[in-house]
Amino acid sequence: MLSRTARFSATRAFSSSAASAYKVAVLGAAGGIGQPLSLLLKENTDVTELSLYDLRGTPGVAADISHVNTKSVVKGYTPEQGGIDAxxxxxxxxxxxxxxxxxxxxxxxxxxxxxxxxxxxxAKAVGKNCPKALVAIIANPVNSTVPIVAEVFKNQGVYDPKRVFGVTTLDVVRASRFLAEVAGTNPADEKVTVVGGHSGHTIVPLLSQSNHPDLSADKYEALVHRIQFGGDEVVKAKDGAGSATLSMAFAGARFTSSLLKGLKGEKVTEPTFVESPLFKDEGIAFWSSPVTLGPNGVEKIHDNGKLSAKEEELIATAKADLVKNIKKGVDFVAQNP
Known part of the structure; x- marks a missing residue:
């Protein structure tokens, strides 16, 4: 395996104008989210090595994606012969x-x-092989799996709260799309901050901070519910054959792109579920809010901003659920180390 310096030199051989050389590993790359996510990452010019791991099928996925004519090298691994370590x-x-x-x-x-x-x-494999990597967790339930990763890293002595992220970007993407449908506008023009967590009532869209803070009560209630339970809409539409895989892959690729921009020194801010001081005194160690990303991961955690009375109520409900969700993850590692 090439060193970081050697990989940088190899990248220069591909393109003299290359500004970055990053290896991105996707764990679960042969699945319903993993395959389209890997394809989207193949298009990302900041990725020079794309490493795909799953229990089976990954060499085929890697071979297929490797034919896309962008500069990154793609390799597929399975558990055999220490595949996850490589x-x-x-x-x-x-x-x-x-x-x-x-x-x-x-x-x-x-x-x-x-x-x-x-x-x-x-997480054990990540802590062993690349403890300084930025880790983006999509696997559900994010409200509990992020604490699981944190606890595993703590047990290994490698935990850095600035480097562990729960991907809540799909909630942001849905909020933008659904609000645009209600308002009759272009989703690209609708920015909606979503805070809290990544399931049901823990998802709190801050519509009062959007371009449309004065929606009628019925439109507001329907929109909030759709943003919170948009995943159910997809599960039902697929008639039991799957869940939100393609939109999640899109959201995961967008967040990974933001992490890579941060590594390069660009200032980019995205809502993400991280260890946060905002409600730690209430027993809520993790919270999603806008986070500025940088070369070391989390650079700044922003607060929720000015909230409406209704949003205050939604946040109170979210906090009550998150206490239980987070504890569930922490307790799992304590009981199943």
Whole structure:
């Protein structure tokens, strides 16, 4: 495996104008989110090495994606012969979409027992092989899997709260799209900050800070509900055959791009679920709010800004759920190290 310096030199050989050389590893790359996510990352010019890992099928996915005519080298790994160690060696960013998808009638908490074990084991491998990487966690339930990763890293003595992120970008993407549908505008013009967590009532869109703070009560209630439970809409539409994979891949690629921009020194701010001081005195160690990203990951955690009375109520509900969600993740690692 090339050193970081050697990889930088190799990148220069591809393009004399290259400004960055980053290895991105996707864990769960052969799944419903992993494949389209990997394809989107192949298009990202900041990625020079794309490392794909899954239990099976990854060499084929890598071979397929490698034909896309962008500069990054793509390699696929499976567990055989220490595949995960090779996949993670020298990784700058690790994205974890691994896990089982939701089925009709399932909440994100219903996924917990299976996905918790998967995320725990992958986190151990990350802590062993690339403890300085920025880690973006997509695997649900994010409100619990992010604390799982944090606890695993603490046990390994490598935890840096600035480098662990829960990807809540899909909530932001949905909020922008759904608000534009209601307002009859272009989604590209609608920026909506979403805070809290990444499931149901923990998702709090701050519509009072958007371009449309004065929606009628019925439109507001319907819009908030759709943003909070947009995942159910997809599960139902797929008739039990899957969950939100393509839109999640889009959101995951967008957030990974933001992490890479931060690594390069660009200042970019995205809502993300991180260890946060905002409500720590209430027993809520993690919270999603706008976070400015930089070369070391989290550069600045912003507060929620000015809230409407209704948003204050939504946040109170979100906090009550998050206390339980976070504890569930912490307790899982304590009981299943």
């Amino acid at each position: 996949a993670l060696e020298n990784a700058d960013v690790v994205v974890i979409p691994a896990g089982v998808p939701r089925k009709p009638g399932m909440t994100r908490d219903d996924l917990f027992n299976t996905n918790a074990s998967i995320v725990r084991d992958l």
